[in-house]
Amino acid sequence: MKVAITSTGNTLESTLDQRFGRCSFFVIYDTDNQSVAYIPNPNKEISEGAGPASVQILAENGVHKIVSGDFGLKVKPLLDSLKIQMIVVKDVQKKVSEIIQSLSH
């Protein structure tokens, strides 16, 4: 199963990005074969509709869960209808590697 994590950089030591639509990178972690892929977010500088555009990118990648700091009002109903689980982590200091570690419980 694929999990998307919003990240501030393209390393495992980067911290979790608290924004969903305008995060710097999406880290796609596959729980089945422990592979990690980084997708730079093309919607970072977009003025409107960044959330739904980001959802489309992740849905095309077949993501089932998304870990982020917050989800906007347009994104929530969209993810609900796509049956993608939202996980909200309010800890700003949390690193991507720590999240991946807790995901492989």
Next chain:
Amino acid sequence: MIIIFAVNKCSIDMSPRIKRIRKVVNPPSVKGFKPFGIQDKKGSTEAVNVLTEEYEALRLCDYKMYSQYDASVMMGVSRPTFTRIYASALRKIAIAFVEGRQIDIEGGKIYFDSDWYKCSECHCFFNNPEKDLALTHCPLCGSAHFHRNEEVGLYEPADSEVSEDICVCVGCHYEQRHRHGNPCKQQRCPQCGNIMQRKK
């Protein structure tokens, strides 16, 4: 004279208060209803538009049998506002029944929200996208210790018009988030029982 002037000035300068966004758990399973066997062909055939929030009010109150106060908390509006929404729903349905008109369920200032849970070990929030299946463990850390996030306003979307006001206890300075429609002065501190007031 001064009062009249003040009222006039207010009505020019101030726009009406923004409607709070109503939470709706699930979209309705149908888009509307149609009457059959219409006897009186002369009546109006225009459809009655029931808003999604009115459908939700009716569902919570009369289908799920919650009290109006509980239902208002679930929809994120004050109790009097909930009663207004509910009354409007009944009125529209009555019009449709009596006049034999079609009902359309659409529109309204709403957003769809699923149930949110909080994990006791990693303190993350998560929702349940598969509403028919019960969750067994936290999706992040795998812990079985999680509970339904009942507290209103604990996890709110960042860009909604959520009240940022905080009620503070005059005695022990205990703080809690202000809930829309509940005057602070009528609240009691859960820790020492003193009255609360709005934090300046």
